Amino acid sequence: MAKVEVNHSKYEGIRFDIQDENVILVNILETIPYEYVGKDTMVTIPTTEFTSVCPWSGLPDFADIIISYIPNEDLVEMKSLKYYLTSYRNVGIYQEHATNRILEDLVKLLKPKYIKVVGNWNARGGLGTEVVVEYKEENSK
Amino acid sequence: MAKVEVNHSKYEGIRFDIQDENVILVNILETIPYEYVGKDTMVTIPTTEFTSVCPWSGLPDFADIIISYIPNEDLVEMKSLKYYLTSYRNVGIYQEHATNRILEDLVKLLKPKYIKVVGNWNARGGLGTEVVVEYKEENSK
Amino acid sequence: MAKVEVNHSKYEGIRFDIQDENVILVNILETIPYEYVGKDTMVTIPTTEFTSVCPWSGLPDFADIIISYIPNEDLVEMKSLKYYLTSYRNVGIYQEHATNRILEDLVKLLKPKYIKVVGNWNARGGLGTEVVVEYKEENSK
Amino acid sequence: MAKVEVNHSKYEGIRFDIQDENVILVNILETIPYEYVGKDTMVTIPTTEFTSVCPWSGLPDFADIIISYIPNEDLVEMKSLKYYLTSYRNVGIYQEHATNRILEDLVKLLKPKYIKVVGNWNARGGLGTEVVVEYKEENSK
Amino acid sequence: MAKVEVNHSKYEGIRFDIQDENVILVNILETIPYEYVGKDTMVTIPTTEFTSVCPWSGLPDFADIIISYIPNEDLVEMKSLKYYLTSYRNVGIYQEHATNRILEDLVKLLKPKYIKVVGNWNARGGLGTEVVVEYKEENSK
Amino acid sequence: MAKVEVNHSKYEGIRFDIQDENVILVNILETIPYEYVGKDTMVTIPTTEFTSVCPWSGLPDFADIIISYIPNEDLVEMKSLKYYLTSYRNVGIYQEHATNRILEDLVKLLKPKYIKVVGNWNARGGLGTEVVVEYKEENSK
Amino acid sequence: MAKVEVNHSKYEGIRFDIQDENVILVNILETIPYEYVGKDTMVTIPTTEFTSVCPWSGLPDFADIIISYIPNEDLVEMKSLKYYLTSYRNVGIYQEHATNRILEDLVKLLKPKYIKVVGNWNARGGLGTEVVVEYKEENSK
Amino acid sequence: MAKVEVNHSKYEGIRFDIQDENVILVNILETIPYEYVGKDTMVTIPTTEFTSVCPWSGLPDFADIIISYIPNEDLVEMKSLKYYLTSYRNVGIYQEHATNRILEDLVKLLKPKYIKVVGNWNARGGLGTEVVVEYKEENSK
Amino acid sequence: MAKVEVNHSKYEGIRFDIQDENVILVNILETIPYEYVGKDTMVTIPTTEFTSVCPWSGLPDFADIIISYIPNEDLVEMKSLKYYLTSYRNVGIYQEHATNRILEDLVKLLKPKYIKVVGNWNARGGLGTEVVVEYKEENSK
Amino acid sequence: MAKVEVNHSKYEGIRFDIQDENVILVNILETIPYEYVGKDTMVTIPTTEFTSVCPWSGLPDFADIIISYIPNEDLVEMKSLKYYLTSYRNVGIYQEHATNRILEDLVKLLKPKYIKVVGNWNARGGLGTEVVVEYKEENSK
Ligand SMILES: [Ca+2]
Ligand SMILES: [Ca+2]
Ligand SMILES: [Ca+2]
Ligand SMILES: [Ca+2]
Ligand SMILES: [Ca+2]
Ligand SMILES: [Ca+2]
Ligand SMILES: [Ca+2]
Ligand SMILES: [Ca+2]
Ligand SMILES: [Ca+2]
Ligand SMILES: [Ca+2]
Ligand SMILES: [Ca+2]
Ligand SMILES: [Ca+2]
Ligand SMILES: [Ca+2]
Ligand SMILES: [Ca+2]
Ligand SMILES: [Ca+2]
Ligand SMILES: [Ca+2]
Known part of the structure; x- marks a missing residue:
């Protein structure tokens, strides 16, 4: 059986409002002083609510x-x-770029001893994608 | 201890681009013919990827x-x-309205014997919200 | 940001070998005699290994x-x-058709008092599809 | 659509009774003698019932x-x-401070070989916070 | 072996600040108009963050x-x-009273067709307590 | 609101039959010969059915x-x-003692290369207790 | 292979202290007044900590x-x-008797509209036992 | 590619010791008197350890x-x-027969008001089989 | 209450057909050539369907x-x-022996770089048994 | 009881269309440039939708x-x-070969620092198979 011909051209014309990376609110990020400087605390912040737009689709x-x-x-x-x-x-940003961009913005903000960002992206076409990026301060063990 | 004074006024100035309900693509909805007319089939379509904007916050x-x-x-x-x-x-649309709007748009499109829309909204301030709305065709059992 | 231009035309030329519904092996189906005729037994057969081809994609x-x-x-x-x-x-068969076709072939084969077929199809684009079809023998309670 | 104007000023006037850190009952803590001195035992005490007040909100x-x-x-x-x-x-105490304060009070009380305090705080605005702090006695391996 | 004698009298002197039921903020409750009057919507609001004080202990x-x-x-x-x-x-309020009080305050506020409050209280001494209370408007089916 | 006065003195008079540690049936323990001497086998024996009595309560x-x-x-x-x-x-035995006593009795019985006893005690007052004790034969790696 | 002969006679001599049903503390049971008489509340009390002795083994x-x-x-x-x-x-009491005895003692104490006792007994020889007993007040719907 | 030719004839010669249904120990079944005659108790006995032999394979x-x-x-x-x-x-017994045979043997033994036997058989070739059979005493509601 | 006297002597006479270890089909084991010799592949084969007979009971x-x-x-x-x-x-074989016997038969058959056999045996009398045995080829890292 | 004689010869004649490994679309694989060259990112791509054909059955x-x-x-x-x-x-490809083939094709395509392919194959005859293969670039730590 040949592939069914369906006119999906109408979807081609749809353009949601895709923004450029320069709208990312990097300057809104704020810090608060860590009161236990010199002692290692691991802070982990999970969220299930991240969304961006695939630049390809x-x-x-x-x-x-x-x-x-x-x-x-x-x-x-x-x-x-x-x-x-x-x-x-x-x-509009690739999943690998978004995950790395978050890491880099937080490294600049926090100058942490260590940071890891995990992006666990929902499956498309049955294939999921998890991206794990890490940064370690030089000279930190 | 009194409530700590923190200047959060900078968040006041942020306005993400909130759109009106008239951008909802109700006209893009299409049907395909049901080939077993007269026989009851229950079709259930779940998604974990719905997002809208709270008009209040x-x-x-x-x-x-x-x-x-x-x-x-x-x-x-x-x-x-x-x-x-x-x-x-x-x-920008309230959770109860969004759930009901989806129901109504699909009733108009499909004229189904029965339809139910469940919106299970993530918690805010520790309180979740599940909204369940149903429609039954008149004279259907 | 405009939608990124990527040349995906190469995927257009791919045609997996999609077969027509007439290759379905309906005649291979066999029965064995039920030795408790007159007593109601519910037999449930689950499988996680069903696959077919979407005629559209x-x-x-x-x-x-x-x-x-x-x-x-x-x-x-x-x-x-x-x-x-x-x-x-x-x-190549739609999910709703495949589920109903299985029901109908088994009704013809078994002439059961009751039969239900549930097809729980993997999500595409974040939307899953569950199709539930039932048949009850006339005059059965 | 502009952000909806809702008069939430009435919430501004609410002040629950927030106490200072000096009401923490550090002196009520008691020890009992460990009868296997010299042998390493790991004691783990979980609770799902900790609550404090956010000094900011x-x-x-x-x-x-x-x-x-x-x-x-x-x-x-x-x-x-x-x-x-x-x-x-x-x-009224920040989550990071509360977790560290518990560690420090127990270090003073127990002078343990090792202690770890994990605080897994419920999400606010969709962001959770886990704080992990550790202490190791000097010269302990 | 006889029951061990331990001096726990110090715990007797502790009095956390237990408040009377009249501090419950019943007047802060607000409604918003339901825009689908005449259509039945089930709204469910779960929280894992309720706490009160046992008047006995x-x-x-x-x-x-x-x-x-x-x-x-x-x-x-x-x-x-x-x-x-x-x-x-x-x-300071008993678990059964707290659950019922919430029901009654919301009945007065909302005059709903139906309301149910479930309180699933953490175990004490190995015994949990779940309290389920319901209200149905007269003449509602 | 002051703490409610309830007369719980009747519970004071109850004394379940608490036994001394000398009733523990250490002499009933038997061994069977291990037929693979020289080869390391890890044997793990879980039970969800251990109970003893708190000497304090x-x-x-x-x-x-x-x-x-x-x-x-x-x-x-x-x-x-x-x-x-x-x-x-x-x-009547403390949780930490019971866990260690089991370890010691089995070390004496089995003279094993390695043994660990984990006691995961049900919560009291919302606080659980897990006790982990280990023994390693000298000169074993 | 014939059944292996192992001398287990020593276990025959062991007699834990099995008590008669008359030690059950039925008279210690107390009630507190229900303040919503006339309104149906379902109170459910689960525990994972019940133990008795099998009179047979x-x-x-x-x-x-x-x-x-x-x-x-x-x-x-x-x-x-x-x-x-x-x-x-x-x-020493059979599982079915223990479950029913609890029901009957609580019916006498509470004279409830309805009561159910579920006893979910751990498996012996690979066979579990769940016992469900119910009581409904006459004339209650 | 043609189906690979592998010589599996050696498996043909294997015959495990398959017994006839007449070895089923129906006469070993014993009852104990139910002490609450007239009151409905639901007794449920689960086991994960049933095994028989497929007469076909x-x-x-x-x-x-x-x-x-x-x-x-x-x-x-x-x-x-x-x-x-x-x-x-x-x-050697078919799954549907085994499940029904257990029901019938227990009906004869117990003459119960109601009995249900569920056999949830492990998958073969990716297809599981659950068999549910029930018996209700005539005139029982 | 004394231990109840129940005549269980009839169970004494039952002898299921217990076979000797020499019926284990060690010679039926076959290998197929590994086509990536020199590259380490970990192959793990789980089954939930192993059964043998306790020689003691x-x-x-x-x-x-x-x-x-x-x-x-x-x-x-x-x-x-x-x-x-x-x-x-x-x-008829002890659990520890069965687990080790499988390991040894497969070491002889496969001469692998590494092999581990885990036997997770169902609980008897509330005590489970997990047996873990390993073999490493000499000179393998 | 002897093995039941069932004529299953009809299944012998069935030949689904089994293809040779040369139809695998290795040339369709494409790369996109990694923009963080020199920084280690772990990308994990899971799918539950892989299927091939057993060359033996x-x-x-x-x-x-x-x-x-x-x-x-x-x-x-x-x-x-x-x-x-x-x-x-x-x-038609063995499970171990399929898993290794994917690894090798991706090593050729990506020349990665590290790659692992896990194939977790559904059970046949109650035995599952997990195949884990890894590749590490020489000189990578
Ligand atoms: Ca997700
Ligand atoms: Ca979600
Ligand atoms: Ca939710
Ligand atoms: Ca699936
Ligand atoms: Ca929590
Ligand atoms: Ca909770
Ligand atoms: Ca609970
Ligand atoms: Ca337990
Ligand atoms: Ca536990
Ligand atoms: Ca615990
Ligand atoms: Ca249990
Ligand atoms: Ca099973
Ligand atoms: Ca199953
Ligand atoms: Ca099992
Ligand atoms: Ca187990
Ligand atoms: Ca699977």
Whole structure:
């Protein structure tokens, strides 16, 4: 049997409002002072509510994001992190890039001893994608 | 101890791009003919990827949506449903309204014997919300 | 940001070998005599290994299929059912049709008091599909 | 659509009775002698019933707390630990501080070979927080 | 072996700040208009963060509370419900009374067609307690 | 509100029959020869049915006990172990002591290369207790 | 291969202290007044800590017990119930009898509209036993 | 590619010792008197350890068997049931027959008000089989 | 109460057909050539369907068996393994011996770099038994 | 009882269309450039939808496949991977070979620092098979 011919051209014309990476609210991120400087604390922040847009298909991606870090002198302020993560909502960005971008923005903000970002992206076509990126401060064990 | 004074005024100025309900792609919905007219089939379509915007807080809501229906003569075409549900993404709409709006749009499209829409919305402030709405064709048992 | 231009035309040329419904091995189905005629037994046969092909996309669909029935005089022979279900493997057929076709073929074979077929199809684009079809013998309670 | 204007000023006036850290019942903590001094025992005490107050929002936080330690000469007396943990109930304290304060109070009380406190705090705005703090006696392997 | 004599008299002197039921913020409860009057919607609001105080032991109780109702003309406003439930935090009240009080306050507020409150209280001494209370409007089916 | 006055003095007079540690059936323990001497086998014996009595409250404690060991020349005979563990049933003994006592009795019996006893005791007042004790033969790696 | 001959006669001599049913503390049971007389509340009390002794084998049985009832005028006082259930600890009683005895003692105490007792007894020889007994007040619907 | 030719003829010669149904130990079944005659008790006996032999393939089948019944005057004695079920171990019998045979043997033994036998047989070739058979005493509601 | 006298002598006379270890079909085991010699592959074969007979009680034992190995030049042929494991069905053998015997037979057959056999035996008298045995080729890392 | 004679010769004549390994679409695989060259990212791609054909039985096998890799300069393009994995659908190939073939094809494509392929194949005859293969770039730590 040949592939069924269905006119799906109407979907071609749809363009949701895909934004550029420059709308990511990196400057909204705030820190609060870590009061136990010199002592290693592992802070882990999970969320099941991350979404961005696939630049290839124009359709939204959804991920669980888990951020874990050991602070040096700064903790991330949670409400600012919420706004920061929300600002990816309509941005067209690959899953691997989004995960790495979050890592890099938080490294710049926090200068942590250690940080890991896990992005567990919902399956498309039956294939899921988990992206794990890590950063370790030089000279930290 | 008194409530700590923190200047959160900067969050006040943030306005994500909240859209009106009229951007909902109700016209994109398509049907395909149901080939077993007269026989009751229950079709259930779950998704964990629904998101809209809370008109009060300006922040996104996330829900699992489960649509169940018994067709008369029409099945919903799945790709059109995907685009329809995606179009709520930046719409400011209360959770109860969104759930009911989906029901009503699908009743108009499908004229089903029966349809139920369940919206299981993620908790805010520790309180979740599940909304269950149903429609039964008159004279159907 | 505009939708990224990616040349996916190469996927257009791929045609897996999609077969017509007439290759379904309906004639291989066998029965064995039910030795408790007159007493109601509910027999439920689940499998997590059903696959067919989507006629629209040309890509495989996967489902859990659960068959439940109350025999009159015949039980389905299990190995013949295995071959029957396997024969959908490369057939282009909609999910709703496949589920109903299994019901109808088994009604013809078994003439049961009752039979239900549940097809729980894997999600595509984040939307799953469960199809539930039932048959009750006339005059059965 | 602009953000909906809702008058929530009435919530501004609410002040639950937030207490200072000095009401924490650190002096109620008692020990009982460990009868296997020189042998390493790992004692783990989980609870799902910890609550304190967020100093920023004035609203309660809830956490699962898991305390694990290897005693030197003293075990914590369980009823005194129950009262100690309960005394955080109306204290305004950040989640990171509460977790560390519990660690420090128990280090002072028990002088253990090792102790870890895990605070797994319920999500706010879709973001959870787990705080893990550890202490190792100097010269212990 | 006789029961061990331990001096627990110090716990006798502890009095956490137990409040009277009149501090419950019943007047903070607000409604929002239900826009589908005449159509039955089941709204279910679960929380895992309810706590009050046992009047007998002076120690906190913890419960999962699940509120389900079918509105007539009013929906409960979620933030006001959050403050209402939070106000039980230091109130000395039996588990059965707390569950029933929530039901009665919401019946007065919402005049719903139906409402159920489930309180699933954490075990004490190895015995849990679940309390289920329901209200049905007269003449409702 | 002051703490409610309830007369619970009647519970004071209750004395269940608490036995001394000397009723523990240590001499009933038997071994069977290990037929693979020189080869390391890890044998793990879980039970969810351990109970003893809290010497402080006079009320029963319940635990899951998991015994794991690497034999030298002897395996514990299972029925004798069952009787041994059952004999703690009415013994007044602290949870930490019971867990260690089991370890020590089995070390004496089996002279194993390695043994670990985990006691996972049910929560009291919302606080659970897990006790993990280990023994390694000297010179074993 | 013939059945292996092992001398288990030593187990024959063991007699744990099995008590008669007359030690069950039925008189310790207390009620507290139900303040919503005329309104149906379902109270469910689960415990995973019930134990008695098998009169046939002389070895302990363990069960999860779940008591559910709709009060008329009385609630069972929880601490008295705890002592009542604990008093079965060394009583030789069949599983079916124990479950029914609990039902009958609580019917006498509470005169409830409805009561159900579920005893879910741990498996012996690979066979579990669940016993469900119910009582409905005459004339109650 | 043609089907690979593998010489599996050696498996043809294997004959495990398949027994006839007449070795089933129906006469070992014993009852004990039900002491609450006239009151409905539901007794449920699950086991995960049932095995018999497929008469077609000569290979063992494994099932979870769940027996539920409401006694009239007799309870099944558990140890006799254990031996009865064990006696199917090497019997060649179809899954549907085994499940029904257990029902019928227990109906004869117990003359119960109601009995149900569920046989949940492990999958073969990816297809599982659950068989549910019931018996209701005439004139019982 | 004294231990109840029940005449269980009839069970004494029952002798299921217990076979000797020499019926184990060790010679049916076959290998197939491993085509990636020199590269480490971990092959893990779980089954929930292992059964043998306890030589002490004459009653069947049931286990989950998990075999994991790194081949040198040979893979075990799966159908031959199935027959091999099935041949333990009526053999009287201790759980520790059965687990080790499987290991040793497979070491002889496969000469693997590494192999582990886990036998997770169902509980008897509330005590489970897990047996873990390993073999490492000399000079393998 | 002798093995039942059933004429299953009709199944012998069935030949599903088994394809040779040369239809595997290795050339469809595409890469996209990894933009964080020099930083280690672990990308994990799970799917529950892999199927191929057993060359021995002629019947389909089903597996969960999990691919994990650390890229050097290239990421696998997901849609091309989907088509690649789909092309095994009718190929007759042993489970161990299929798992290794995927590894080798991806090593050639990606030249990764590290890659692991796990194939978790559905049970046949009660025996499952998990195959784990790994590749590490020389000189990578
Ligand atoms: Ca997810
Ligand atoms: Ca979700
Ligand atoms: Ca939810
Ligand atoms: Ca599936
Ligand atoms: Ca929690
Ligand atoms: Ca809880
Ligand atoms: Ca509970
Ligand atoms: Ca337990
Ligand atoms: Ca436990
Ligand atoms: Ca615990
Ligand atoms: Ca249990
Ligand atoms: Ca099973
Ligand atoms: Ca099954
Ligand atoms: Ca098992
Ligand atoms: Ca087990
Ligand atoms: Ca699978």
